[in-house]
Amino acid sequence: MSGATAFDPAAVRAQFPLLMRGLDGGPLHYLDNGATSQLPQAVLDAMIRFETTSRANVLRSVHRLAEAATDAYEGARLDIARYLNVPGDEIIFTSGTTSAINLVARSFGEGMQPGDEVVVSLLEHHGNFVPWQMLRDRRGITLKILPVTDEGRIDLSALTRTVTKRTKLIALAHVSNVTGAVTDVAPVVAAARTVGARVLLDGAQRTPHGPLDLPGLGIDFYAFSGHKMFGPTGIGCLWAKKELLASMPPLMGGGEMIRTVTVERTEWADVPHKFEAGTPPIAQAVGLGAAVRWLMQLDWTSASAHEMRLTQRVLDGLGRLKGARVIGPSGLQGRAPVISFELAGAHPHDVCQILDGFGVALRGGHHCAQPLMDHFGVAGTTRASLALYNNDADVDALLTGLDAAAAKLR
Amino acid sequence: MSDDLYQQAIMERAKQPVGAGRLAAPDASVTVDNPLCGDRITLDLKLIDGTIAAVGHQVRGCALCQASASVIASTAVGQKPAAALAGHEVLRGVLGGSEASAPWAALGIFAPVRRHKSRHDCVLLPFEALARALAQAKPA
Ligand SMILES: Cc1ncc(COP(=O)(O)O)c(C=O)c1O
Numbered sequence: 001m002s003g004a005t006a007f008d009p010a011a012v013r014a015q016f017p018l019l020m021r022g023l024d025g026g027p028l029h030y031l032d033n034g035a036t037s038q039l040p041q042a043v044l045d046a047m048i049r050f051e052t053t054s055r056a057n058v059l060r061s062v063h064r065l066a067e068a069a070t071d072a073y074e075g076a077r078l079d080i081a082r083y084l085n086v087p088g089d090e091i092i093f094t095s096g097t098t099s100a101i102n103l104v105a106r107s108f109g110e111g112m113q114p115g116d117e118v119v120v121s122l123l124e125h126h127g128n129f130v131p132w133q134m135l136r137d138r139r140g141i142t143l144k145i146l147p148v149t150d151e152g153r154i155d156l157s158a159l160t161r162t163v164t165k166r167t168k169l170i171a172l173a174h175v176s177n178v179t180g181a182v183t184d185v186a187p188v189v190a191a192a193r194t195v196g197a198r199v200l201l202d203g204a205q206r207t208p209h210g211p212l213d214l215p216g217l218g219i220d221f222y223a224f225s226g227h228k229m230f231g232p233t234g235i236g237c238l239w240a241k242k243e244l245l246a247s248m249p250p251l252m253g254g255g256e257m258i259r260t261v262t263v264e265r266t267e268w269a270d271v272p273h274k275f276e277a278g279t280p281p282i283a284q285a286v287g288l289g290a291a292v293r294w295l296m297q298l299d300w301t302s303a304s305a306h307e308m309r310l311t312q313r314v315l316d317g318l319g320r321l322k323g324a325r326v327i328g329p330s331g332l333q334g335r336a337p338v339i340s341f342e343l344a345g346a347h348p349h350d351v352c353q354i355l356d357g358f359g360v361a362l363r364g365g366h367h368c369a370q371p372l373m374d375h376f377g378v379a380g381t382t383r384a385s386l387a388l389y390n391n392d393a394d395v396d397a398l399l400t401g402l403d404a405a406a407a408k409l410r
Numbered sequence: 411m412s413d414d415l416y417q418q419a420i421m422e423r424a425k426q427p428v429g430a431g432r433l434a435a436p437d438a439s440v441t442v443d444n445p446l447c448g449d450r451i452t453l454d455l456k457l458i459d460g461t462i463a464a465v466g467h468q469v470r471g472c473a474l475c476q477a478s479a480s481v482i483a484s485t486a487v488g489q490k491p492a493a494a495l496a497g498h499e500v501l502r503g504v505l506g507g508s509e510a511s512a513p514w515a516a517l518g519i520f521a522p523v524r525r526h527k528s529r530h531d532c533v534l535l536p537f538e539a540l541a542r543a544l545a546q547a548k549p550a
Contacts, residue, residue, distance in 0.1 A: 347472035349447060349532065353415055366448040379448050379470045408416050409473065 007302035013389040015040040022359075029360040029394040034177050034338050034367075034385030036227045037208055039287075043231060046290030047283045057279055059256055073282050076289025077272070083292040084222070085213045086239055092272040093280050096236035097204040098127040100223035101171070103238055103275065104200060105131035107248040108169070108221075114140030117167040119197075121146040121154040122375055123176045126368040128202040128223075132171065142166070148375060152179030152328040152340075159191040167197040174222075175205035178367045178381065179328030180311075180338035182206070189218040198244070204228055208387060209307065209336060210300040214239060226284065230387075231291035235284035238275075245271040252277040303388045310386055310395055311337040317399040321406060327381050337386035340367070343402070346409035348382040354408060358401035360394070415526065416473065419519040424473035429483020433466035438547035442539040444531055449475055453482075453539040457547050462486050462494055467536065474523060474532040481516045482536050489513070491544045498537040505530050 013019055016038045022028045030038060054068035074088070081088040094100040109132075112118075118132045122145055136143045144162050147155045154172060163170065170192050175182050185201065192199045200221035206212070208229040214222055221244075226235040240248075250257055250268055254277035259267040268274045312332060318324045323344035329335045343351055348364025355362050365380040366373045373380060384398055433439075436454035443450045449471035456464040465483040469476050478501075486494040493513065500514040510518035520533050 347475075349449075349472040349529070350416070350474075353526070353529070365446075370448065373448065379450070408421070 007299040007306065007388075009306055009389070009391055012298070012303075013391060015042065016389055017041060017044070019389060026359050027393070027397070029358070029390075029397040031384040031386060031390065031394060031398060032361045032363050033208065033387040033390075034205060034228070034383060035363050036233070037230050037387050038389070039232070040230055040291070040294055042294045043287050043290045047232065047287040050283050050286040055283075058282055059273065069282060072286045072289075073280070076285045079289040079292050079296075080237060083207075083211050083296060084239060085211070085215060087242070089270075089272055090239055090242050090245065092238045092240075092245070092275045093285050094223075094236050094238050095234055095281070096225040096227070097125075097202060097223045098131075098225075100236055100238035101128050101200070101202065102131045103251050104169075104171075104221055104223070104240075105135045106251050107275075108198070108244075109135040109139065109141075110249065112139050112141050112168050115142065115166055117142045117144055117164060119144045119146060119162055119167055119170040119172075121172050122148045123152065123154060123178060123181070123369060123372045124171075124173055125177050125202065125204070126370070127204075128171055128173060128200075129371070141168075145371075146172070148179075148372065151181065151330065152176065152372075152376075153181040153334070154183055156184060156187045159187060163191045163195055163197065165195050167192070167195050169198045169200060171200040171221075172202065173205070174201040174203045175209075175336040175338065176328070176369075177205045177338060177385075178340050178369050178372055178383065180205075180336045180340070180385075181329055182334045182336055184334065185217045185219065193218075205336060205338060205385075210298075210304060211296060220244060226288040226291065229288075229291055230294065231288035232281075232284040234281045235288045237288075242271055245275070250274045250277065254278045256280070298388070307337045307386055307388055307390075308332050310390055310392070311335065311339065313392070313395045314339050314384055314386075314398065317395070317402070321399075321402055323406060323410065324402070327376055327378070338383065339385070340381040340383045342378055342381055343406060344410070346405060348380040350409050351382045351402070351405045354405040355398070355401040358397050358404070360397050360401050362398075414522045415529070417519075417522065420473060420477045420522075423477035423480040423519065427467075427469070427476050427480035427483070429465045429467055429480060430469075431466055432468055433464055436466070438543040440539050440542040440546060442535060442542065444471075444535055446531070447471075449532065449535060451475065451479060451536050451539050453479070453536065453543050455540075455543045455547055457491075460490060462489050462491070465540075467539075469536070471535065472529075472532050474520070474529055475535055477519070478533040479536040481514075481519075482540055485514060485516055486540065491547075495541060495544060498534075498541055501533060501537055505533070 056065040056069040198220040203224040227233040257277040352364040433454035454466040
C-alpha cells in the first residue's frame with residue numbers, strides 16, 4: 001500500500017495493552033484470534049475520545065455534539081468502505097457477521113419462492129448455516145450443500161452439478177474458521193452468473209488479514225465482525241451493492257430508518273439507514289473505524305509474510321508431533337493462519353486446558369461447525385488462530401505445551 | 411496452572427474407565443449432549459429388583475468426562491436409585507468446596523476442578539445422564 005509504514009511485529013505487538021500486560025504475572029500467548037482478537041491502543045483511544053468529546057445520538061439532533069457524533073459514525077462507515085474498496089453508502093452496520101447474514105436471510109431471502117435454492121457448504125460456521133435452514137423451514141426453499149475435500153476446502157468441483165436455474169444464492173465462507181482454507185471465489189462467481197444467482201461471502205475470518213477489493217471479487221454480499229479484526233464487540237457490517245440493497249425490504253422498523261411516517265404508511269430512508277433501525281452502537285462503530293484505519297497504515301505484504309511464516313512453523317511443529325493430524329490444507333497455498341488439528345487420544349478441551357497452563361490461549365471443540373466435525377469423524381479439534389501481533393515466542397510456547405499435553409494425555 | 415487437573419487419579423480413571431462400552435440389553439439408555447463443547451455420553455443401566463446391576467457408558471468427551479463416568483460405573487453398581495442419585499449432589503458439593511462422602515468418596519478426585527468453572531459441566535454430564543436413565547428405568 002502506498003504510504004504504508006514498514007511492518008515491525010514487535011512494534012505492532014507493543015500497541016496491544018492486554019498482550020503486554022500478560023496473564024497472571026506470566027506471558028500471554030494469545031492464539032485464539034479466530035474467536036476474538038485483541039484491541040490496539042489506537043482503537044481504545046478513539047472510543048474514549050468519542051465518548052468523552054462527541055457522545056450524542058446520531059442522525060437526529062442539530063446541536064454541535066450531535067453533529068460531531070454523526071460525523072464520527074458516518075466517518076467510520078467511510079473508513080470501513082475504504083478498507084473494502086467500496087462506496088460508503090453500501091456499508092450497513094450490524095452487530096456482527098451473524099446478524100449481517102440473518103439480515104440477508106430475512107430480507108433478501110423473503111423474496112424467494114418454494115423450490116428456490118440456496119447453496120452453502122459443509123464447512124460453514126453455524127452463523128452461515130442455521131439462518132438458511134430457518135429460511136428453508138419458513139419459505140420452503142431447498143438448501144444444497146457443497147462437500148469438502150480431504151484438505152478441508154470447499155469442493156468447488158461440485159458446483160456445476162449443484163447450481164441450477166433455481167439457485168438464488170450461493171453463501172460460503174471466504175475463509176474457514178476451522179481449516180483456514182481460503183475459498184477460491186472466481187469459480188463460485190462464475191457458476192452463480194450462469195444462472196443469475198447472487199453470491200454471499202462470510203468474511204469473518206478474512207477481514208483481520210488485510211484490506212480487500214470486494215468489487216474485484218465480483219460478489220454480491222459480504223459479512224464480517226469487528227471483534228475479530230481488532231475492533232470492539234457488538235459491531236460488524238454487511239456490504240452489498242446499492243441497487244441490491246435498495247431492492248430489499250428493511251428488516252426492522254423504527255427510528256432512524258424512515259423518511260416519513262404517517263398513521264397510514266411509512267416511507268423508508270435511503271440505503272444504508274433503511275437497515276439501521278434504532279440507535280446504533282455508535283462508539284463501537286467509531287472503534288471499528290479506528291481499527292481499519294490502523295490496519296490500513298500497515299504494510300500488508302510484510303504482515304502477511306509474517307503471519308504465513310508463523311503458520312508454517314506451527315504446521316512444521318505439528319508434523320513432528322506424534323499423533324497430531326492437521327485438519328486443513330497441509331501447505332500455505334490458499335490458506336489463512338487458522339490451524340486446526342487433532343491429537344490422537346487427547347480431547348481438545350484437555351489439550352486447551354493444559355496449554356492454558358503454558359499461557360497459551362487456544363480453542364477446542366466444534367467451532368460452531370458441527371456438520372464439518374461429523375464429516376471428519378471428530379467431536380472437535382484444537383485450533384490455533386494467529387494474528388499479525390503473534391510472534392515466535394507464541395509458536396514456541398504452543399509447541400512446547402503440545403509436547404507436554406501429548407505426554408500427559410496419552 | 412491447570413496442570414493440577416490432570417493428576418494421576420483422574421488420568422488413571424480416564425485412560426482405563428470402568429464400565430466403558432454399551433450394555434447388551436439395558437433397562438434404560440440415554441444420550442446426553444453438552445451443546446457448548448459437543449461432548450456426548452450414552453449411558454446404559456440394568457436394574458435387578460430395584461437395584462442397579464450394571465452400568466455401561468460410551469463417552470465422546472474429555473478426560474474429566476471419562477473419569478466421571480468411570481466413577482459412576484464403579485460406585486453405583488449395587489446401589490438403590492436414591493443412593494446413586496445422591497452422587498450427583500456429592501459431586502456438586504465437591505465442585506462447591508465440600509468433601510466427598512461415602513459411598514461417593516471417589517468423587518474427591520475432582521476437587522481440583524473446583525477452580526475451573528468452565529469444566530464443571532464436563533464432570534457433571536455423566537451424572538445428568540445417570541439421573542435421566544434412572545428416571546427412564548422407573549417402573550410405570
Ligand atoms: C466464519 C465465521 N462466520 C461467522 C462467525 C460468527 O461471528 P459473530 O459471532 O461475530 O457474529 C464466526 C465467528 O465465530 C466465524 O468464524
